[in-house]
Amino acid sequence: MTKVIATVSEFTNIPGGRFIKEGKGSAEEFFQKFVEPILAGPRRTSLTIDMTGTWGYPPSFTSQLGIYLKEYFGGVSEVLEHVKIQITDPETFDRFWAQLEDDN
Amino acid sequence: MRKQARRHAVGVRRSLQEFDRRQKHGARLRAYHVRRREFNQRFRPKQEYADSPAPEVFSILNNRSATVSYMQNIDKNLQNRIFTRLNLSGVKETDLATICLLTGYMLDSKTRSPFLEVVIPPKGTNSRKLFDEVEFDRMVIKQRRRQFTSGRFLSRSDTQVNTDAIEDILNVTVDFFGEERRNELLNLSPVIVEIVENTGFHADPKKENKLPWIFNTHIVRGDGYRELEYCIVDLGVGMYDSIKKNVEKWNTAKAKVIHRLTAVLDHSTTQSGFLTKNIPNGIGSSTNEIHRGKGVQYVALRAKDEMYQVFDIITNKAHVKLKDMSKPVKDIPENLSATIYYWKIRFND
Numbered sequence: 299m300t301k302v303i304a305t306v307s308e309f310t311n312i313p314g315g316r317f318i319k320e321g322k323g324s325a326e327e328f329f330q331k332f333v334e335p336i337l338a339g340p341r342r343t344s345l346t347i348d349m350t351g352t353w354g355y356p357p358s359f360t361s362q363l364g365i366y367l368k369e370y371f372g373g374v375s376e377v378l379e380h381v382k383i384q385i386t387d388p389e390t391f392d393r394f395w396a397q398l399e400d401d402n
Numbered sequence: 403m404r405k406q407a408r409r410h411a412v413g414v415r416r417s418l419q420e421f422d423r424r425q426k427h428g429a430r431l432r433a434y435h436v437r438r439r440e441f442n443q444r445f446r447p448k449q450e451y452a453d454s455p456a457p458e459v460f461s462i463l464n465n466r467s468a469t470v471s472y473m474q475n476i477d478k479n480l481q482n483r484i485f486t487r488l489n490l491s492g493v494k495e496t497d498l499a500t501i502c503l504l505t506g507y508m509l510d511s512k513t514r515s516p517f518l519e520v521v522i523p524p525k526g527t528n529s530r531k532l533f534d535e536v537e538f539d540r541m542v543i544k545q546r547r548r549q550f551t552s553g554r555f556l557s558r559s560d561t562q563v564n565t566d567a568i569e570d571i572l573n574v575t576v577d578f579f580g581e582e583r584r585n586e587l588l589n590l591s592p593v594i595v596e597i598v599e600n601t602g603f604h605a606d607p608k609k610e611n612k613l614p615w616i617f618n619t620h621i622v623r624g625d626g627y628r629e630l631e632y633c634i635v636d637l638g639v640g641m642y643d644s645i646k647k648n649v650e651k652w653n654t655a656k657a658k659v660i661h662r663l664t665a666v667l668d669h670s671t672t673q674s675g676f677l678t679k680n681i682p683n684g685i686g687s688s689t690n691e692i693h694r695g696k697g698v699q700y701v702a703l704r705a706k707d708e709m710y711q712v713f714d715i716i717t718n719k720a721h722v723k724l725k726d727m728s729k730p731v732k733d734i735p736e737n738l739s740a741t742i743y744y745w746k747i748r749f750n751d
Contacts (some may be wrong), residue, residue, distance in 0.1 A: 312569055312591050315599045322566075353572055353591035357700045358599060387588065 301344050303337045304328075307351035316362035325362035337370065349385040357393060364398040374399055426439050445454055451487035452479060460493040460529075462500045462716055462742060467734040469500060469712045473507060474736060482516040482526035488520045492527045498536055499716070499744040502616045502635040505541040506740070509616075510637050536620050567617065568594050571632075578621060579749050590747075593704050596697035597634055597743050627750045629711070640718035641698075642673045642696055643740045645685050674730035681715075681722065701743075702727070711748045717741040 306313060309332050314323030318330075337345060347363075349355065367377045377398060385391050427594070456472055459465040487648075488504075490496075507513055508520065522538065523529035549724075572591055576584050598617075616636075622629040638644075645652055664672055677685070684696040705713035705724035713724040717740065719733035736743040 312572070312595070314595055320599060336717075354588040356592035356595040356599075357696060358596065360591075361696075 300339070301346060302339065303346045303348055304332045305348040306332075306334070307348070310352065312353045313355050313359040315356065315358045323359075325366065328359075329363060329366040333366070334370075344380050344382065346382045346384060349383060349390070350376060354387070355390045355394075359399065360390065360394045361397045363393060368398065370383045443689045445672050449485055450619065451485045453487045453489055454479070455489045455491075456493050458492060459495045460490060460500055461495055461497050462503055462738075463497050463714065463744065465717065466721060466738075467736060470734060470736040471697075471736045473503075473606055473738075474557070476518070477507075477513070480517045483514065483517055485519070487521060489521045490523050490529070493523050494527075496529045496532060498532070498618060498620045498631050498733040499633045499635070499742050501533060501536055501538055502541070502618050503740065503742060505538065506616045506635045506637050508542055511512055531707050536618055541616065541618060543725050549639050568598075571617070571619065574619070575630060575747070579628060579747075583749060587747075589704050589707065593701055594632075594634075596700050599697055621678070627748055630742070630749045631746045635740060636742075637740045640737070640739050641685075641715070641738070642677060642720055642738075649685070671730040673733050674722060677715070677717075677720050677722045680729040681724075682727065705745070709747050710745055712744065713748040714744045715741065716744070 306328060309328050310323035312323050313325075313328075314321050314338060318324050323384045326349060333345070333347070364377070367381055369376045371380055378395075383391060383394055385394075443671040454476060457465060457468040459556065460469055460471050460472070475681065476486055476488050504520075508515060508518070522533050568591060572587070575587055575590060579587065599713075616696075617632075617634050619633075620631040622631065639647070647653070661676075662671075664675075681698050684699040701713075702724050704710075710725065716738065718737050719735070721731040721734075723731060
């Protein structure tokens with residue numbers, strides 16, 4: 299069983315919008331550069347996204363990240379099963395999971 | 403000894419030659435300027451500008467109708483190729499948002515700026531003090547300072563969110579209010595990102611032209627408190643018009659009929675009322691995807707935080723006060739094709 303961690307603060311201090319075309323620090327770029335490569339490794343079972351140490355999260359970023367995770371894992375329940383979020387701000391934590399279920 | 407003396411003599415000769423060369427160059431330059439001045443006086447008459455004095459309260463926040471009307475008259479003149487002087491010398495009251503709007507207008511590629519002359523308020527007045535404090539001249543020449551300590555800042559971006567600029571703003575905010583406020587200020591970054599993404603879309607949905615995107619701040623040190631004002635101006639079509647044109651859920655035949663009926667029956671708050679009612683629920687996106695168009699909703703939610711003293715959106719005919727959504731502000735008759743976000747953070751010392 300393998301656990302992998304993707305750390306947002308290694309990617310950017312200021313999480314941006316949804317897509318690369320909108321500027322630096324986007325959810326799309328983070329997923330492509332930091333999440334997909336480590337998920338592509340062998341025997342991965344669970345992913346932890348470390349979202350601490352940044353200047354807060356815009357809802358666009360968390361929403362789009364959730365959409366990519368759902369696409370990758372195949373559904374909300376699969377994401378809930380395989381993905382963990384580390385963050386100090388409870389509001390962003392709740393928003394991430396709420397958006398995951400709402401954005402269908 | 404002889405060798406040394408010879409070297410010394412050569413050195414003196416060279417320095418004398420250099421001195422002579424410089425003197426001649428200076429004389430030639432002075433003569434050129436004299437000739438040019440005489441030529442200009444004789445053959446190039448001074449350009450006459452139609453003087454257009456600004457209202458005494460030149461403020462998009464406190465005197466919206468007169469300010470927008472004044473800017474529109476200036477624009478009409480420029481479009482008709484009339485040399486016009488935007489004369490602010492009599493302005494007694496202005497604000498950060500209006501100065502940002504003026505700068506955005508001057509930088510806009512659609513503005514016929516060769517026909518425009520801007521006279522800023524004279525030295526010694528309160529209005530001029532504000533112009534100097536927000537560094538109006540740097541805004542106009544689009545100069546961004548990465549290292550700054552005063553809390554004033556300018557950035558310009560076209561279609562992308564400029565996270566470097568945002569980081570500068572965040573750092574100066576923390577420097578100004580103190581490291582102990584960092585946690586409270588964490589939601590500022592997402593608010594700015596959502597605003598610039600939204601203005602990016604609403605200002606120019608087709609992305610055909612590159613439009614100015616002005617972001618500036620202004621610090622105020624009061625008795626026992628500190629304030630930092632922020633303003634983002636994006637010229638284009640304005641948020642209200644953009645929603646009405648591009649968002650499917652507001653663009654149905656039924657919605658149009660309802661809107662027109664509302665406008666006929668009560669035009670005093672049609673736009674402000676629409677935005678006040680719909681921003682808290684999400685105003686929709688041009689992509690018409692259900693999960694999008696919620697950025698302004700998030701901004702409205704965050705604006706309720708105690709640290710925000712003021713949080714206003716001014717767009718088209720509307721003025722939405724996010725801190726007080728209970729009663730919509732009256733619309734103005736003139737249409738401002740821009741979206742202005744203006745907010746103020748205050749902490750007691």
